[in-house]
Amino acid sequence: MKVALVGNPNTGKSTLFNVLTGLNQKIGNFPGVTVDKKTGFCDLPDGRRAEIIDLPGTYSLYPKSRDESIVFSVLADKANPLRPDLVVVILDASNLKRNLLLYTQVADLKLPVIVALNMMDLAKKSGITIDVNAFAQKLGVPVVPISARKIEGIDQLKSAISYANKVALQEDTIDVESLAPQLIAHISREIEVENPYYALQLAHQHETLKFLSPVQSDRIEELEQEFSFHSQKAQATETIARYSFINDLLYDTVTKNETAQEENISNKIDKILTHRVFGFVIFFAILIFIFQSIFAWSAYPMELIGDFFVWAQTSLHRVLPAGPLVNLVVDGVMGGLSGVMVFIPQIAILFGFISILEDTGYMSRVTFMMDRLMRKVGLNGKSVVPLIGGFACAVPSIMSTRTIENWKDRMITIMVTPLVTCSARLPIYTLLIALVVPNRNIWWVFNLQGLVLTGMYLFSLVSAVTVAFAMKFLLKARERGYFIMELPVYRMPRWKNVGQDMYNRAKAFVLQAGKVIVAVSVILWVLASYGPGDRFERIEQKYKQSQYTQQMSTNDLHRAVASEKLENSYAGVLGHTIEPVIKPLGFDWKIGIALITSFAAREVFVGTMATIYSVEGDAEKMESVQQKMATAKNPDGQPVFTVAVAFSLMMFYAFAMQCASTVAVVYRETKNWRWPASQFVYMTGLAYIVSFITYHLLR
Amino acid sequence: MFSLSIKNMRLSQLEVGETGIVKEFTDLEMSVKLMEMGCLPGEQITVSRVAPLGDPIAIHVSGYQLSLRRKEASTIILQ
Numbered sequence: 001m002k003v004a005l006v007g008n009p010n011t012g013k014s015t016l017f018n019v020l021t022g023l024n025q026k027i028g029n030f031p032g033v034t035v036d037k038k039t040g041f042c043d044l045p046d047g048r049r050a051e052i053i054d055l056p057g058t059y060s061l062y063p064k065s066r067d068e069s070i071v072f073s074v075l076a077d078k079a080n081p082l083r084p085d086l087v088v089v090i091l092d093a094s095n096l097k098r099n100l101l102l103y104t105q106v107a108d109l110k111l112p113v114i115v116a117l118n119m120m121d122l123a124k125k126s127g128i129t130i131d132v133n134a135f136a137q138k139l140g141v142p143v144v145p146i147s148a149r150k151i152e153g154i155d156q157l158k159s160a161i162s163y164a165n166k167v168a169l170q171e172d173t174i175d176v177e178s179l180a181p182q183l184i185a186h187i188s189r190e191i192e193v194e195n196p197y198y199a200l201q202l203a204h205q206h207e208t209l210k211f212l213s214p215v216q217s218d219r220i221e222e223l224e225q226e227f228s229f230h231s232q233k234a235q236a237t238e239t240i241a242r243y244s245f246i247n248d249l250l251y252d253t254v255t256k257n258e259t260a261q262e263e264n265i266s267n268k269i270d271k272i273l274t275h276r277v278f279g280f281v282i283f284f285a286i287l288i289f290i291f292q293s294i295f296a297w298s299a300y301p302m303e304l305i306g307d308f309f310v311w312a313q314t315s316l317h318r319v320l321p322a323g324p325l326v327n328l329v330v331d332g333v334m335g336g337l338s339g340v341m342v343f344i345p346q347i348a349i350l351f352g353f354i355s356i357l358e359d360t361g362y363m364s365r366v367t368f369m370m371d372r373l374m375r376k377v378g379l380n381g382k383s384v385v386p387l388i389g390g391f392a393c394a395v396p397s398i399m400s401t402r403t404i405e406n407w408k409d410r411m412i413t414i415m416v417t418p419l420v421t422c423s424a425r426l427p428i429y430t431l432l433i434a435l436v437v438p439n440r441n442i443w444w445v446f447n448l449q450g451l452v453l454t455g456m457y458l459f460s461l462v463s464a465v466t467v468a469f470a471m472k473f474l475l476k477a478r479e480r481g482y483f484i485m486e487l488p489v490y491r492m493p494r495w496k497n498v499g500q501d502m503y504n505r506a507k508a509f510v511l512q513a514g515k516v517i518v519a520v521s522v523i524l525w526v527l528a529s530y531g532p533g534d535r536f537e538r539i540e541q542k543y544k545q546s547q548y549t550q551q552m553s554t555n556d557l558h559r560a561v562a563s564e565k566l567e568n569s570y571a572g573v574l575g576h577t578i579e580p581v582i583k584p585l586g587f588d589w590k591i592g593i594a595l596i597t598s599f600a601a602r603e604v605f606v607g608t609m610a611t612i613y614s615v616e617g618d619a620e621k622m623e624s625v626q627q628k629m630a631t632a633k634n635p636d637g638q639p640v641f642t643v644a645v646a647f648s649l650m651m652f653y654a655f656a657m658q659c660a661s662t663v664a665v666v667y668r669e670t671k672n673w674r675w676p677a678s679q680f681v682y683m684t685g686l687a688y689i690v691s692f693i694t695y696h697l698l699r
Numbered sequence: 700m701f702s703l704s705i706k707n708m709r710l711s712q713l714e715v716g717e718t719g720i721v722k723e724f725t726d727l728e729m730s731v732k733l734m735e736m737g738c739l740p741g742e743q744i745t746v747s748r749v750a751p752l753g754d755p756i757a758i759h760v761s762g763y764q765l766s767l768r769r770k771e772a773s774t775i776i777l778q
Contacts (some may be wrong), residue, residue, distance in 0.1 A: 060735040097761055098737045232727040239734045266764075267747065276751040366759040369764050372752040482732055484771060487757055 007090030009057030125258030336521030378472025516664035719777035737761030
């Protein structure tokens, strides 16, 4: 049995979904739109299992955006495997009037429907009394009062679901046919429709409905012309008629005692949180807190995960026989997996915060305050959180852009977030700055190195905003942007919800983006671990000779071998091949190798440099690499890492798209390779240009 | 406080704390969305506050708090 959950945003729909399905949830895709498909299973009292689908929250079946259009598609498309046998409409008992609009539309589609009257506890507190029986009688459908947050009434709801009728018994709420009598009659005759309102909806939405054939859609258009059907006018008339029904219904069944207490408290909070000055101060304080937390709280778990994989890899190598297949699995695949799992703490933490911000209602205030500023550069008020999150890591930040409903704003945010200085770039900047910027103070208090680093951070933010501004003109808006947004009453966050959100997001990332990341890591691993012909064997033979084994320690031998192998690997060959292209930027083939390996993940740069220069080192231990790099000389005796080269390299890393995880996540969020591909091209192109300019300016 | 001074005043012209009654709309497409959110002809609308940067505004209507941009608010004509 398939059950769809339908309702306005902010009515506790997701909480109800979580309560009904527990951890038996799956996040999937709807073709063509970016909103998630959330499905899950629920055990009913009569022993059956119901598949529950959580449809996106919407105020009406007439969509304001592509994502909202999914709701009608799922309910109306007979061929859709998700088409529900029963619809549960969730209403916020303390705000019935507007909530009922969607209900009347769904009811008139003559789908079997049940009403879940949620937030009964809040309604009571606001002095609202509902005569549930009279309400149910007038509507002609089962009405179950519940409180999803307190888990009250859920069993009754499950019973109502199992005993629900297979056929809709409710009457029309409004006189549907009178809205466009001839049009409806003709459509009903010519196309297989189930009832008059279904025909009317086809007329309104036929251009975007995928289950109508072009022939049918054209025919409907013809009929609309013939009968002078004006979609907007008809919608307006219909909406007014529906509210008339709703007002009558509420007049007879609902009584309200005094003005809602909750609202007054909410108002007082808003006075502070959206205050001209304090509003921003508080907001930025919260942002900094979130950002710091992602950094600080994820560091330890990330280390643990990294260490676990290293331990697992060494153990496996000890136990399993040596050979290329074992190496592929243990070093290549597991290495890639390690790279995926290591993101989980950051994703979980960021989404934990976002879940709290949204649950409490604060997120809508953020949009309210920041909208004007962000709109000027082609972004959305809700773009702030992903942008700031990008200072820690672009991966969870891009995933969090799902909160931005406007398609164009969301795309621009996704495209520019990786420009912001993420934590992976930090070791590279630290290393290169320490190499060429003197460690002294200017103007007494400002450390020169620290200033340059801060400069890099600020510069990244400026470039993100600038590119966003440019994209504002380049991208065409797909739909008319509506800002109209509800400011829900403030609520305490539902912690169980928050936890479930964190779990689901992390799981979705690992299962979906994870595949791409592992694939890319394996490819790059192969490139770096294998070389053409028999070069590798010859290198090993060379270092077995006594002149080396007698003079060098085992560690030094290992590193020398590793270094020569890397230079002679496919990656090394590539490095040589691209040298003419990167020479104008001041880079040699050794840096070229590092650039190639960094395309998996930026921080790999330090490790690669260490290997090339035959020293021990990674993102954490940089002293030996730094020393070696400082004294590295060109064939003609000149130092490799001059100020020009170092800054040019930093600029390259600032702009280039060198993160397989970001690419994977952008693909997942946009469901199309066009976006990550163009992002890769524009960013790397920009990197080349800026790097070129920097190198020649500073030479 | 009701603003009866100017005929056909727009919602975007109300000050914080002032109330008006919805009369009609200038933009048909927008009007449907506004009505779906509760802004029906005959309903009282009160301006609760303004965003720190002047836009958007927060209004109280039909028991809800909505926020909308001034441009959107200007499509609502008050009695």
